[in-house]
Amino acid sequence: xxxxxxxxxxxxxxxxIGLVTLAPGxxxxxxxxxxxxxxxxxxxxxxxxxxxxxxxxxxxxxxPPLNRSVVVFEExxxxxxxxxxxxxxxxxxxxxxxxxxxxGFVDPLTQIGLTEVSLEASTxxxxxxxxxxxxxxxxxxxxxxxxxxxxxxxxxxxxxSVGVVPTGGLVAGQSAxxxxxxxxxxxxxSHRSTAIHVRLHDGSAAPFGGSxxxxxxxxxxxxxxxxxxxxxxxxxxxxxxxxxxxxxxxHVAMLPVLDGELPLVxxxxxxxxxxxxxxxxxxxxxxxxxxxxxEAWKVRRAISKAKVPVIVYPFDEGPRSFAALGAREExxxxxxxxxxxxxxxxxxxxxxxxxxxxxxxxxxAGLPRRAALAAVTDIPAQIFGVDSLYGTPKVGRRANLCLxxxxxxxLGSHAESLFIQGRKRSLKSRQTALYExxxx
Amino acid sequence: xxxxxxxxxxxxxxxxxxxxLTLGPLAGCFPPPAKPPSPPEPGALDALPPITIPDxxxxxxxxxxxxxxxxxxxxxxxxxxxxxxGTVIEKGHLLMRNxxxxxxxxxxxxxxxxxxxxDATGKTLTPGLIDTHSHLGVYPTPHVNAHADGNEMTxxxxxxxxxxxxxxxxxxxxxxxxxxxxxxxxVLPGSGNLIGGRAVTLRLEPATRAQxxxxxxxxxxxxxxxxxxxxxxxxxRKIKPMSRMGNLSVQRSTFLQAKRLIAQWDAWRxxxxxxxxxxxxxxxxxxxxxxxxxxxxxxxxDKRLPRFRCAQWEKSFAAQPLTKPPPLTPELxxxxxxxxxxxxxxxxxHILVHIHCYRSDDMANMMALADEMGFAIRSFHHGLxxxxxxxxxxxxxxxxxxxxDWWGFxxxxxxxxxQNLALISNAGARAIVHSDSREGIRRLNQEAAKGMFAGxxxxxxxxxxxxxxxxxxxxxxxxxxxxxxxTLTKGKHADVVIWSGNPFSVYTKAERVFINGKKAYDASHxxxxxxxxxxxx
Numbered sequence: 001x002x003x004x005x006x007x008x009x010x011x012x013x014x015x016x017i018g019l020v021t022l023a024p025g026x027x028x029x030x031x032x033x034x035x036x037x038x039x040x041x042x043x044x045x046x047x048x049x050x051x052x053x054x055x056x057x058x059x060x061x062x063x064p065p066l067n068r069s070v071v072v073f074e075e076x077x078x079x080x081x082x083x084x085x086x087x088x089x090x091x092x093x094x095x096x097x098x099x100x101x102x103x104g105f106v107d108p109l110t111q112i113g114l115t116e117v118s119l120e121a122s123t124x125x126x127x128x129x130x131x132x133x134x135x136x137x138x139x140x141x142x143x144x145x146x147x148x149x150x151x152x153x154x155x156x157x158x159x160x161s162v163g164v165v166p167t168g169g170l171v172a173g174q175s176a177x178x179x180x181x182x183x184x185x186x187x188x189x190s191h192r193s194t195a196i197h198v199r200l201h202d203g204s205a206a207p208f209g210g211s212x213x214x215x216x217x218x219x220x221x222x223x224x225x226x227x228x229x230x231x232x233x234x235x236x237x238x239x240x241x242x243x244x245x246x247x248x249x250x251h252v253a254m255l256p257v258l259d260g261e262l263p264l265v266x267x268x269x270x271x272x273x274x275x276x277x278x279x280x281x282x283x284x285x286x287x288x289x290x291x292x293x294x295e296a297w298k299v300r301r302a303i304s305k306a307k308v309p310v311i312v313y314p315f316d317e318g319p320r321s322f323a324a325l326g327a328r329e330e331x332x333x334x335x336x337x338x339x340x341x342x343x344x345x346x347x348x349x350x351x352x353x354x355x356x357x358x359x360x361x362x363x364x365a366g367l368p369r370r371a372a373l374a375a376v377t378d379i380p381a382q383i384f385g386v387d388s389l390y391g392t393p394k395v396g397r398r399a400n401l402c403l404x405x406x407x408x409x410x411l412g413s414h415a416e417s418l419f420i421q422g423r424k425r426s427l428k429s430r431q432t433a434l435y436e437x438x439x440x
Numbered sequence: 441x442x443x444x445x446x447x448x449x450x451x452x453x454x455x456x457x458x459x460x461l462t463l464g465p466l467a468g469c470f471p472p473p474a475k476p477p478s479p480p481e482p483g484a485l486d487a488l489p490p491i492t493i494p495d496x497x498x499x500x501x502x503x504x505x506x507x508x509x510x511x512x513x514x515x516x517x518x519x520x521x522x523x524x525x526g527t528v529i530e531k532g533h534l535l536m537r538n539x540x541x542x543x544x545x546x547x548x549x550x551x552x553x554x555x556x557x558x559d560a561t562g563k564t565l566t567p568g569l570i571d572t573h574s575h576l577g578v579y580p581t582p583h584v585n586a587h588a589d590g591n592e593m594t595x596x597x598x599x600x601x602x603x604x605x606x607x608x609x610x611x612x613x614x615x616x617x618x619x620x621x622x623x624x625x626x627v628l629p630g631s632g633n634l635i636g637g638r639a640v641t642l643r644l645e646p647a648t649r650a651q652x653x654x655x656x657x658x659x660x661x662x663x664x665x666x667x668x669x670x671x672x673x674x675x676x677r678k679i680k681p682m683s684r685m686g687n688l689s690v691q692r693s694t695f696l697q698a699k700r701l702i703a704q705w706d707a708w709r710x711x712x713x714x715x716x717x718x719x720x721x722x723x724x725x726x727x728x729x730x731x732x733x734x735x736x737x738x739x740x741x742d743k744r745l746p747r748f749r750c751a752q753w754e755k756s757f758a759a760q761p762l763t764k765p766p767p768l769t770p771e772l773x774x775x776x777x778x779x780x781x782x783x784x785x786x787x788x789x790h791i792l793v794h795i796h797c798y799r800s801d802d803m804a805n806m807m808a809l810a811d812e813m814g815f816a817i818r819s820f821h822h823g824l825x826x827x828x829x830x831x832x833x834x835x836x837x838x839x840x841x842x843x844x845d846w847w848g849f850x851x852x853x854x855x856x857x858x859q860n861l862a863l864i865s866n867a868g869a870r871a872i873v874h875s876d877s878r879e880g881i882r883r884l885n886q887e888a889a890k891g892m893f894a895g896x897x898x899x900x901x902x903x904x905x906x907x908x909x910x911x912x913x914x915x916x917x918x919x920x921x922x923x924x925x926x927t928l929t930k931g932k933h934a935d936v937v938i939w940s941g942n943p944f945s946v947y948t949k950a951e952r953v954f955i956n957g958k959k960a961y962d963a964s965h966x967x968x969x970x971x972x973x974x975x976x977x
Binding site for chain 2: 116117118119120150315317318319320321322324325349350351353354357360361363364409410411412414431432434435438439
């Protein structure tokens with residue numbers, strides 16, 4: 001039994017990718033069968049259960065906008081993207097002339113579904129707050145609450161998915177990818193394990209000795225131990241292996257990271273730490289992404305050369321800490337110009353709705369608009385390995401779409417209709433309900 | 441009237457005193473008519489020298505007037521002017537000189553000699569932005585323990601501390617706030633304490649001494665807090681307050697002490713007035729009697745009065761020896777208590793009260809406390825539930841300083857809604873966008889925009905001319921400086937921002953910022969940060 005469980009855990013990354021290719025409601029179908037069905041679907045005209053959005057100007061990440069676009073989706077999946085209106089078939093039609101259509105926005109670094117009220121510990125599940133700061137086996141997905149009030153509040157501002165990321169520790173745990181809809185965690189969470197997060201903040205190495213070197217040492221030790229663990233599974237089981245510092249499940253969780261299957265997202269700010277992170281990735285052949293990365297612009301060429309994507313907080317400006325003395329709002333723009341793939345995040349949960357304002361500010365600071373759009377749609381999906389399902393609307397991708405009244409990065413626009421997994425979702429929230437109560 | 445000296449009161453009327461005083465020389469000039477002089481008489485006190493009793497320190501803060509500084513004339517033309525008072529001039533001009541706004545109006549305006557002319561066609565002009573809630577300098581960046589100077593959390597009430605004393609003038613955030621179009625801020629102590637201390641209004645003209653940044657003549661603020669923070673902080677130390685009950689109890693008893701101080705001062709002043717009056721009277725009385733006796737004796741000596749009368753007088757004089765009243769020993773006023781004096785100043789309206797408060801029922805409790813203690817609340821800060829009681833706030837003329845959309849970070853922030861600003865504004869109360877953040881202060885215009893658009897999305901019609909007041913005129917009012925800043929009005933300080941476009945667009949930047957008619961920021965030549973912390977080799 002434990003063997004099977006272990007294998008499942010090892011394969012959790014792969015397994016979850018398999019799971020998400022299933023359309024919602026078809027979770028019992030095998031991945032192979034699903035693929036065949038998909039092929040069939042794109043051959044025939046969409047049926048009555050399909051929806052077609054006609055006439056919107058579609059903004060598509062790096063690609064130029066598509067005027068008078070036609071986007072058709074059925075059973076939660078996009079079946080056509082183009083300009084041929086006949087492809088709408090018998091679909092229910094939504095006229096969207098004069099509107100802007102984009103993929104639903106994504107904030108990759110939030111605690112949505114894990115936290116309700118920041119200062120109320122009883123409402124928070126984002127940290128595995130044990131003494132040991134190595135918590136690789138901790139999975140945010142296990143705590144995810146799709147009924148959180150934050151879900152609909154974020155949705156109202158055009159977000160359709162979020163990265164659900166654990167906090168605390170040095171190795172905080174595994175993030176999940178969740179759609180901002182669904183009654184059960186299974187309906188909401190498309191990928192239970194999208195990355196392992198390392199937080200190299202001042203003090204995150206306190207239990208090991210406190211200095212930055214201590215943190216890097218602890219991380220190297222974890223990776224080294226995991227290599228030993230991988231090479232000596234049998235010896236480990238028989239207790240014939242030298243003592244490993246992390247728990248067994250932590251090492252199991254780290255295996256896909258060492259295999260380059262699961263990204264290691266390193267939350268770090270200082271340029272020197274960023275260089276350390278790049279070295280670590282090279283040494284252990286890891287797939288990494290940088291997050292926060294206030295001083296990334298200082299070492300952008302090295303980052304670009306290493307092909308490491310960066311998740312930037314667009315509001316970050318000014319020397320907020322000694323590790324982030326170089327924080328500046330041009331960070332995203334400068335990284336982009338240097339050829340780095342940039343995603344944007346609020347790094348927040350309640351304020352996730354500020355994502356598009358943040359993107360607007362990144363544009364103001366020099367990031368091209370298309371790159372900004374990619375930064376909240378395609379790039380996060382790529383970083384977390386979910387781009388087969390998420391990103392700029394494409395056949396086969398999940399129908400997570402947002403129709404905007406105008407430029408989505410402008411403060412004066414708003415999400416007019418929003419589709420998640422192909423279903424139009426209410427833009428009402430607990431906050432609009434409060435408004436209704438008191439508006440009179 | 442002639443009475444023996446023994447029944448005479450020590451009073452003397454002004455009329456008689458004058459009579460006595462003038463009689464003296466007269467008597468010396470004429471030969472004996474022998475009419476005896478009238479003795480001093482009790483009467484009115486109008487001739488007493490004016491008595492000045494020192495007043496309580498909080499009542500004697502002299503309002504300073506700053507003379508205009510010399511700055512060269514600058515004429516800005518072609519821009520859209522959001523005046524800040526609810527009006528707009530579509531294509532107008534603004535002339536500033538000698539640190540003041542000289543004229544504002546439609547058209548190109550007339551350029552005086554040697555005026556710098558700025559063509560701002562397509563751009564927008566607004567007053568310099570004002571933030572009622574900043575912790576710049578007291579919680580500066582970078583965040584380090586050594587610079588956390590904003591919360592004196594050693595006692596739940598510290599009305600004696602002053603934000604200006606904790607203000608680090610080298611905060612790198614100052615430069616960035618100016619770049620966001622902000623020209624005036626109120627720096628407050630934090631909300632760890634029920635009564636946090638004095639807030640100060642600063643002009644964002646960087647200076648080495650905080651005193652030099654202080655807006656001369658601006659009233660001080662008093663920072664108070666209700667709700668979760670104080671009870672959490674002291675409750676965790678098992679010190680009162682641990683609950684909202686404790687919050688109110690401590691606030692009430694502290695204000696009662698201040699009221700007692702006011703009563704002590706009033707009593708001391710009344711007593712002192714009585715004492716000094718009595719002393720002045722006895723001095724006057726002594727002088728009058730002395731003159732009268734000298735007069736009588738002089739007449740007797742010259743044998744111009746009957747001898748027996750003279751003997752009678754001498755007898756009565758001897759029975760009532762005249763002693764010069766000793767000098768008044770000073771009586772000290774009530775002991776100085778900077779904290780209670782601050783609260784007394786707040787009660788009497790010399791210091792404006794700013795209360796950190798989220799929940800509508802907490803605000804209601806604070807209003808009840810204010811009524812009970814006799815102070816006025818100038819602004820509720822944060823006020824996320826202000827929309828629930830907006831009509832009461834409008835009626836009581838209490839402004840609300842809040843964010844556009846922060847919420848949920850604690851229980852009392854759980855009911856925040858993005859339409860708060862619009863609802864408050866629409867109800868006729870003064871809505872204010874505050875930052876409480878080094879990040880938000882650089883984007884007050886965007887925050888106001890979000891508040892405006894959140895309202896519009898729900899069908900509340902908020903005009904740009906109104907929304908701009910949330911970051912200009914209304915905060916100026918809350919800080920008691922609206923007669924000097926906050927709108928583009930002739931005679932006011934020349935605090936002017938030229939925006940690259942519509943300030944309610946996310947893409948717009950503050951291009952140029954003038955404070956007192958001097959260029960404080962220019963996006964095309966931003967220059968190095970003023971802060972020494974950011975000195976680079």
